[in-house]
Structure formats: C-alpha cells, structure tokens
Amino acid sequence: MTWLDLPADTGFGLTNLPYGIFSSGAADLPRTGVAIGDHVLDLAALTGDPVHATGSLNAFMAQGPESWAALRAQLTAWLTDPAHQERVTGHLLPRAGVTMRLPIEVADYVDFYSSQDHAENLGRMFRPGSPALTPNWKHLPIGYHGRAGTVQVSGTPVTRPHGQRKAPDDVAPTFGPSRRLDIEAEVGFVVGVPSALGTAVTVRDFPSYVFGVCLVNDWSARDLQAWEYVPLGPFLGKSFLTSVSPWVVPLAALATARVAAPARDVALLPYLEDAGEPWGLDLSLEVRLNGAVVSRPPFGRMYWTAAQQLAHMTVNGASLRTGDLFASGTVSGPEPDQRGSLIELSWNGAEPLKLPDGSTRSFLENGDQVTITAFAPAADGTRISFGEVTGRVVGK
Amino acid sequence: MTWLDLPADTGFGLTNLPYGIFSSGAADLPRTGVAIGDHVLDLAALTGDPVHATGSLNAFMAQGPESWAALRAQLTAWLTDPAHQERVTGHLLPRAGVTMRLPIEVADYVDFYSSQDHAENLGRMFRPGSPALTPNWKHLPIGYHGRAGTVQVSGTPVTRPHGQRKAPDDVAPTFGPSRRLDIEAEVGFVVGVPSALGTAVTVRDFPSYVFGVCLVNDWSARDLQAWEYVPLGPFLGKSFLTSVSPWVVPLAALATARVAAPARDVALLPYLEDAGEPWGLDLSLEVRLNGAVVSRPPFGRMYWTAAQQLAHMTVNGASLRTGDLFASGTVSGPEPDQRGSLIELSWNGAEPLKLPDGSTRSFLENGDQVTITAFAPAADGTRISFGEVTGRVVGK
Numbered sequence: 001m002t003w004l005d006l007p008a009d010t011g012f013g014l015t016n017l018p019y020g021i022f023s024s025g026a027a028d029l030p031r032t033g034v035a036i037g038d039h040v041l042d043l044a045a046l047t048g049d050p051v052h053a054t055g056s057l058n059a060f061m062a063q064g065p066e067s068w069a070a071l072r073a074q075l076t077a078w079l080t081d082p083a084h085q086e087r088v089t090g091h092l093l094p095r096a097g098v099t100m101r102l103p104i105e106v107a108d109y110v111d112f113y114s115s116q117d118h119a120e121n122l123g124r125m126f127r128p129g130s131p132a133l134t135p136n137w138k139h140l141p142i143g144y145h146g147r148a149g150t151v152q153v154s155g156t157p158v159t160r161p162h163g164q165r166k167a168p169d170d171v172a173p174t175f176g177p178s179r180r181l182d183i184e185a186e187v188g189f190v191v192g193v194p195s196a197l198g199t200a201v202t203v204r205d206f207p208s209y210v211f212g213v214c215l216v217n218d219w220s221a222r223d224l225q226a227w228e229y230v231p232l233g234p235f236l237g238k239s240f241l242t243s244v245s246p247w248v249v250p251l252a253a254l255a256t257a258r259v260a261a262p263a264r265d266v267a268l269l270p271y272l273e274d275a276g277e278p279w280g281l282d283l284s285l286e287v288r289l290n291g292a293v294v295s296r297p298p299f300g301r302m303y304w305t306a307a308q309q310l311a312h313m314t315v316n317g318a319s320l321r322t323g324d325l326f327a328s329g330t331v332s333g334p335e336p337d338q339r340g341s342l343i344e345l346s347w348n349g350a351e352p353l354k355l356p357d358g359s360t361r362s363f364l365e366n367g368d369q370v371t372i373t374a375f376a377p378a379a380d381g382t383r384i385s386f387g388e389v390t391g392r393v394v395g396k
Numbered sequence: 397m398t399w400l401d402l403p404a405d406t407g408f409g410l411t412n413l414p415y416g417i418f419s420s421g422a423a424d425l426p427r428t429g430v431a432i433g434d435h436v437l438d439l440a441a442l443t444g445d446p447v448h449a450t451g452s453l454n455a456f457m458a459q460g461p462e463s464w465a466a467l468r469a470q471l472t473a474w475l476t477d478p479a480h481q482e483r484v485t486g487h488l489l490p491r492a493g494v495t496m497r498l499p500i501e502v503a504d505y506v507d508f509y510s511s512q513d514h515a516e517n518l519g520r521m522f523r524p525g526s527p528a529l530t531p532n533w534k535h536l537p538i539g540y541h542g543r544a545g546t547v548q549v550s551g552t553p554v555t556r557p558h559g560q561r562k563a564p565d566d567v568a569p570t571f572g573p574s575r576r577l578d579i580e581a582e583v584g585f586v587v588g589v590p591s592a593l594g595t596a597v598t599v600r601d602f603p604s605y606v607f608g609v610c611l612v613n614d615w616s617a618r619d620l621q622a623w624e625y626v627p628l629g630p631f632l633g634k635s636f637l638t639s640v641s642p643w644v645v646p647l648a649a650l651a652t653a654r655v656a657a658p659a660r661d662v663a664l665l666p667y668l669e670d671a672g673e674p675w676g677l678d679l680s681l682e683v684r685l686n687g688a689v690v691s692r693p694p695f696g697r698m699y700w701t702a703a704q705q706l707a708h709m710t711v712n713g714a715s716l717r718t719g720d721l722f723a724s725g726t727v728s729g730p731e732p733d734q735r736g737s738l739i740e741l742s743w744n745g746a747e748p749l750k751l752p753d754g755s756t757r758s759f760l761e762n763g764d765q766v767t768i769t770a771f772a773p774a775a776d777g778t779r780i781s782f783g784e785v786t787g788r789v790v791g792k
Contacts, residue, residue, distance in 0.1 A: 107544070108544055136569075139569050140569075140624060144629050144631055145541040148544065149504045152593070162596070172535070172663075175665045175667065221712070228532060229628075231530060232625075232630065234540075234629070235538075236709075237712075240712040241713075270571070315559060316559045316633075316636040317555050317792075318543055318546050
C-alpha cells in the first residue's frame with residue numbers, strides 16, 4: 001500500500017509506474033517523471049541522477065533490464081514506506097499542470113500489420129473475390145519502416161496532409177488535401193537495449209531488449225496511400241504524423257496481462273515459435289471520436305505478438321538501437337464495433353458512423369478529435385492505464 | 397592553383413573538397429576531415445572549431461548554406477594561398493593511413509525508385525504481359541522508408557542475411573541464408589537543414605536544405621524481398637545493411653554536373669515541376685565485382701531528380717531532420733552493361749554474368765566484393781571523384 005491518497009481506480013497505481021518526459025514551466029528543462037495517481041514524480045529532482053535529466057528516456061532505457069528492475073523496486077519502496085513520504089512528496093507535481101513531451105528519441109520506426117481481423121477487413125474491401133489474406137500473412141508478421149522523424153507526442157495537431165489522389169474513374173491524379181483522413185489504433189513497443197549487426201534476437205530474449213509499451217495512432221491518408229503504395233508500400237499516406245502516448249508502461253507492469261496468441265492454423269518456422277513464451281497482451285483499447293466511443297479493439301486477439309515481431313525484424317541480422325519503436329498495426333476485433341480504423345468502421349464509406357450529435361463520419365473532418373485509451377489487468381485486480389494518445393485535425 | 401602537389405587526375409582537387417569523418421589511430425576520436433589529393437585535411441585540428449570534433453557531419457550540416465559556403469571559400473583560400481601552406485600542411489594526413497567512419501548520423505533513410513530503365517527491367521521480369529511501369533510511376537517519385545540504423549560506412553562486411561524464401565513451386569516458405577543476394581548501385585542525398593512539420597519544401601528550395609551527395613549500395617536479398625513485399629513493400633530484404641561512401645561531396649561542387657532531367661511524356665503536377673531548376677546530375681558510375689567492371693550506370697538519365705524527390709517527400713507536411721538520407725533507387729541505363737543490379741545484369745539468372753576468372757554470377761557468392769565508384773565533371777575540365785562504396789560478402 002502506498003502512503004499516497006490515490007483516486008479510486010486510478011489506473012496509475014503502484015502496479016503501473018509508467019515513465020514519461022515532462023516539463024512544468026516554460027523555462028523548465030524536460031526531464032523524466034513517473035505517473036502515480038494524479039501526480040507525476042520528478043525523478044530527475046528526486047534521484048539527482050543525470051540519466052533522468054536528458055529530456056528522453058533513451059539513456060535510462062539503454063541501461064538494460066537490471067537497471068529497470070532496480071529502479072522499479074526503488075520506486076515501490078519510496079512510495080510505500082512512510083519513512084520516504086516527506087522527501088518524495090516534495091517532488092510530486094499535479095499531472096494536470098505539467099506538459100508532456102515525446103518520451104523517446106525515436107531511432108527506427110517499424111509498423112506491423114498483425115491483426116487478422118484488420119487484414120481480412122482490408123483484403124475484403126480492396127481485393128473482393130480474392131482471398132482476404134495475402135499468401136505470406138500467416139507465415140510472417142508483415143511490416144514496413146515508417147518515418148521516425150514525424151513520430152510526435154499526443155496532442156500534436158494533425159495537419160491535414162496534401163498529396164496526389166486518384167479515384168479509379170479519374171484519368172489522372174489531382175493534388176490537394178486528403179479527403180480520406182483516417183486513424184489506426186495501435187500499440188507500440190519501445191526498444192531499450194541495442195543489438196549487434198548480424199545477430200538475430202530470439203522470441204525468448206524479448207524482455208531483455210524491450211523496455212515498455214505505449215499507444216500509437218498511425219494517422220493515415222487513405223487516398224494518398226491507395227495511389228502510391230504499389231509496389232513499394234505506404235509512404236506519404238503515413239509519413240505526415242504518427243502520434244504516441246506520453247507514458248511508456250514498463251514491460252514489468254504487464255506480467256498479469258500476458259496471454260497466449262490465438263491458435264495457429266499454419267505451422268510456424270522455428271524462429272517464430274513462442275511456445276512457453278506467450279507475449280500476447282490482454283489490453284482493452286477504446287477509440288473516441290469527438291468524445292463518443294466508436295470502437296473497443298481487443299489487443300489480446302492479435303495474431304502476431306510483439307516478441308514474434310521483434311524476432312522477425314532481426315532474423316536477417318538487422319540491428320536494434322535504443323529508441324527503436326515498433327507498432328502492432330491497427331488493432332481490430334471480429335465485431336463491427338471493435339474495428340481500429342474509420343475505413344473499417346465505415347466499411348470504406350458504405351456505412352458511415354453515426355455520432356451522438358447527429359452527424360455522420362466516414363473519414364475525419366477538420367476539427368475532429370480522436371483519442372485512444374487502453375487498460376491492462378493488474379495482479380491486484382486493479383487496472384493499469386496507458387493514458388491516452390489524442391489529436392485534433394487542422395485543415396490547411 | 398593549390399600549393400599542394402596533387403596526383404594527376406586525382407578526382408579530389410580543389411573543385412571537390414568533400415567532407416568525411418575519420419580517425420587516425422585506435423585511441424583517436426573521430427573528427428571531420430576534407431579529402432584533398434591523397435590526403436585528408438584535419439578540420440578539427442586546423443580550425444579548433446568544436447563543430448568539427450563531434451564525430452559526425454550533422455552539427456556542421458545543420459548550420460546551413462551560408463556556413464557551408466563560407467567554409468568552402470575558406471578551404472579554397474587555405475589550399476591556394478602559400479601564406480597558409482606551412483600551417484595547413486601540419487594538418488594533412490595521408491588518406492591511406494586513416495580509418496573512415498560513417499559520415500553522418502542518419503535520421504530517416506528513404507529509398508526511391510527513380511530510374512525508368514531499372515523500373516521497366518524489373519516490371520518486365522516480374523510482371524510479363526503487364527505494362528512495365530505501374531500507373532503511378534510517371535506521376536510521382538515512388539519511394540519507401542528504409543532502416544536508418546543499418547546504414548553503415550563503406551567496408552562494413554556484408555553478412556549474408558537469413559530469412560524466409562518461397563519459390564513459386566514451393567508449398568511453404570523455408571528458412572535459411574538468402575540465395576539471391578544482390579546489390580543496388582545508387583546515389584544518396586544528405587539533408588543538412590531541418591524543416592518544420594506541416595510545411596512542404598519546394599523544388600526550388602532544394603539547395604537550401606540538401607548538403608551533399610554520396611554513393612549508396614542498397615544490398616538486397618531478392619528471395620526474402622519477393623516473398624515478403626506484398627502488400628506493404630520491402631522490409632527484411634533490404635534492412636540487413638545499406639552501405640554508403642565515406643566522403644560527402646558538397647552540392648556546391650556539382651554545379652557543372654547539373655543537367656535537365658529526361659523529357660517528360662506525362663504532365664507533372666505543379667509541385668513537381670522543375671522548370672529552370674534542373675537537378676539532374678551527370679554522374680558516371682562504375683560497378684566492380686571482384687575487381688572487374690560489370691556495369692557503368694549513367695545517373696544523368698534518372699527520370700526523377702533529387703529536388704523532385706525532396707519536394708514529393710515533404711509535400712504532405714512531413715518534416716526533414718539533419719542527417720536525413722534519401723537515395724535515388726538503382727541507377728540503370730538503357731544498355732545491358734549499364735544496369736545497376738545483378739538481377740538486371742543476369743536477367744533474373746537467365747543470363748549469368750561471365751567474370752574474367754572464368755566464373756559466372758547471377759547473384760553474389762560468399763567472398764565476393766562489390767565496389768561502386770562515380771565521377772562528375774568539374775568546371776576546369778577535371779573530374780570530381782565520389783570515392784567508393786565497397787563491401788565483401790561474408791557467409792554465415
């Protein structure tokens with residue numbers, strides 16, 4: 001039990017202790033904090049350790065699992081032993097009063113495509129009459145590199161991108177603002193420990209490299225994407241912005257959330273086997289559009305786990321760097337109200353969403369705000385919150 | 397005229413002055429140097445400016461075009477005015493005795509696909525009976541993000557990647573070392589000045605952002621790539637290694653090399669128009685396999701210029717960072733001996749290359765060494781060398 005007076009069902013109790021980068025005033029240097037209840041604990045000030053004053057989590061993440069575990073144990077002691085109460089209290093700031101920054105310096109950003117429901121939905125919409133999944137889908141976690149430089153913290157305005165769009169009936173592409181601006185509700189994994197070039201990281205070694213988990217909104221311009229993506233994949237349809245939640249939940253907080261991935265109906269090559277090392281995670285996501293819940297995607301059903309994604313990403317010898325971010329791909333469940341993108345929720349515009357204010361949406365309009373939240377179960381029956389990733393669309 | 401005694405046709409005369417990062421001994425810190433003749437000028441020691449002692453060109457590149465021009469003028473003065481000879485000579489080291497490092501901290505790495513000959517060759521091989529170019533090819537420079545963390549300096553061993561391969565007749569993929577390891581001879585462009593999120597960079601502004609040019613070998617595992625790349629593009633088939641030459645030739649050295657891009661037979665959208673701002677570059681590449689020249693790709697024929705690639709890459713509002721690297725895509729000409737990849741040179745294995753030692757190659761064997769060089773014309777009738785990017789294949 002903490003000596004702190006935590007709000008009921010806070011989501012930021014002792015079982016969570018996520019890390020982020022905050023500043024508390026204009027002249028203030030960004031530094032590392034830990035969310036606890038409605039407060040942020042100023043780790044830079046409390047510990048005096050310069051690793052927490054760098055303005056990103058990277059230096060701490062690079063220290064590896066023993067340091068992560070040691071600090072987590074220390075935090076628990078500080079927040080439970082009344083002997084520390086006076087000193088620690090002096091470094092607690094109301095979370096409502098601080099500004100959250102991008103928590104990591106993103107090295108490489110990879111986006112996967114690991115929800116079978118999502119992949120089948122898109123396959124049905126775009127390749128009617130063909131199998132919903134491409135032949136490789138159940139043999140490997142399909143992924144691609146995204147733009148690391150446009151990964152931004154939650155709250156960053158979503159400037160509607162311009163680009164080339166060409167409808168099937170158009171004779172030539174036209175240029176202008178995207179008319180099919182969409183979201184993708186995803187879960188992101190942050191690499192702490194680098195690996196050597198030429199060496200694969202195994203499924204089993206996942207927790208030796210991955211520091212924690214955040215939420216990702218992979219904003220997507222479907223019209224730009226559709227015209228550009230054959231044959232080399234998505235580019236400008238994605239690269240204008242990817243938003244991440246400010247709090248990185250340590251892997252250590254998610255032991256209770258671990259679940260097995262869905263049963264396989266296609267045999268896996270040995271390097272992707274996760275027998276005895278299930279890294280599925282029972283996270284419950286919610287997507288709100290202008291305040292109304294429009295979807296509740298279940299993360300536990302993802303066909304490929306983050307440990308399998310990591311093993312695949314490095315099996316060719318590609319090295320990892322501290323700050324690498326890899327995202328799950330859109331999280332969709334089997335039910336219509338569990339789909340993690342508007343293109344699925346509105347079935348490519350055929351069934352527009354009805355919002356409580358009476359308006360409808362197939363894609364995002366200027367002024368729209370999208371917020372994604374998630375919870376994981378904790379050992380003591382409470383819930384672990386991932387905070388939120390939010391953004392409002394700005395016309396241009 | 398320089399007071400230095402330069403080798404005949406050095407390629408590293410006063411018209412070039414490329415920048416790189418070198419170290420001269422095991423205990424030595426990597427620092428910025430300029431290649432001149434067979435020497436490297438130690439800029440860190442000569443100038444005492446800490447910007448040249450950071451171990452990458454990024455800090456200097458971020459200073460922008462005025463600083464770049466000022467230092468280039470200063471270098472020219474130092475190397476021509478005999479009054480500086482004694483002081484400067486003390487900071488010249490034989491290039492043969494230094495170790496070259498990765499010249500830039502790579503932010504994002506983008507690879508384009510801008511040679512029409514290359515795109516048509518691949519289209520003919522892989523989509524016989526269909527048009528050689530996809531419908532979007534002449535409307536926009538197709539590109540995708542690669543893995544920035546595995547961009548390495550010339551000389552880095554090429555560890556043969558493992559991964560999933562599936563021939564059309566196989567019932568399921570198998571796992572093992574790539575059997576179709578290939579090269580892609582490319583030219584890379586390095587961004588110096590960052591741009592703001594939400595703002596496009598125009599074709600005209602290209603020299604305000606781009607610092608210089610290097611050579612790139614985008615090593616490719618064709619079997620991994622073929623199985624994985626639908627629908628999200630190349631991933632593990634490319635991400636194991638991308639090699640770059642150690643010397644970055646400043647854009648200012650390439651004024652004489654500028655040529656117009658080939659005539660367009662499809663009208664361009666205004667943001668891609670380069671009327672009056674031709675940034676085609678008349679570079680002559682050579683590809684050597686185990687010492688034998690196997691190709692001479694002509695860069696001047698590229699359909700899309702680097703200025704058009706930059707305008708396209710940012711037209712959706714994506715921001716640039718110092719150290720962004722974007723590569724041209726494989727440079728191929730119309731003649732069989734102008735193709736920039738083995739898959740084209742051997743026509744997908746149907747016409748293996750004959751090497752002088754009597755052996756043949758469709759793809760790379762362990763122990764093979766590939767070296768790419770390039771020259772540009774200079775104003776005084778001499779040639780500007782890009783040095784080389786080389787790598788030897790190591791089995792595993």
